[in-house]
């Protein structure tokens with residue numbers, strides 16, 4: 001059985017949990033609190049030297065890290081990841097983009113505003129994070145105004161990855177009101193079989 005080392009409030013960890021639920025896989029969840037330093041212990045760093053969750057244990061001492069790589073592994077051979085090389089590469093494009101141009105702004109703004117203590121020093125970063133985050137939201141709004149989902153108009157791990165932090169962007173101070181296509185897409189995701197909330 002799979003073991004997931006994750007923090008329940010983390011969107012990166014939620015991606016893995018949502019796909020496992022939708023695949024109806026059995027898994028054990030090991031709660032890790034990074035705010036208490038639990039990602040920095042020697043035992044944790046032996047699993048992931050980067051000191052980050054999520055980690056998927058796929059066999060004794062056999063670990064996978066990076067949320068989107070874990071999604072690819074779990075989705076292999078399922079409808080959540082196409083085997084068409086061109087469409088698969090498009091899926092990877094969105095997964096890489098999510099980490100470099102979306103999560104990097106929206107997840108970090110949410111972490112600072114919603115998870116760190118009120119009045120923390122990092123609030124000064126919010127204007128820059130909002131600028132980048134709104135740029136990312138504009139890009140997905142444009143794509144979703146012409147497509148129901150990110151790749152081939154079929155629900156896939158690209159949608160799971162991008163949903164994880166888009167749906168809770170308000171917790172990072174983002175106003176989603178004008179993003180009509182994004183809101184309709186989120187509703188489509190929330191009505192998928194096996195959907196579970198963060």
Ligand SMILES: N[C@@H](CCC(=O)N[C@@H](CS)C(=O)NCC(=O)O)C(=O)O
Nearest residue numbers: 010012034051052053054066067068
């Ligand atoms: N690129 C990684 C990012 C993972 C990540 O940032 N995890 C956060 C929680 S959401 C974490 O463990 N942070 C602790 C740290 O960076 O020290 C992924 O997609 O899995």
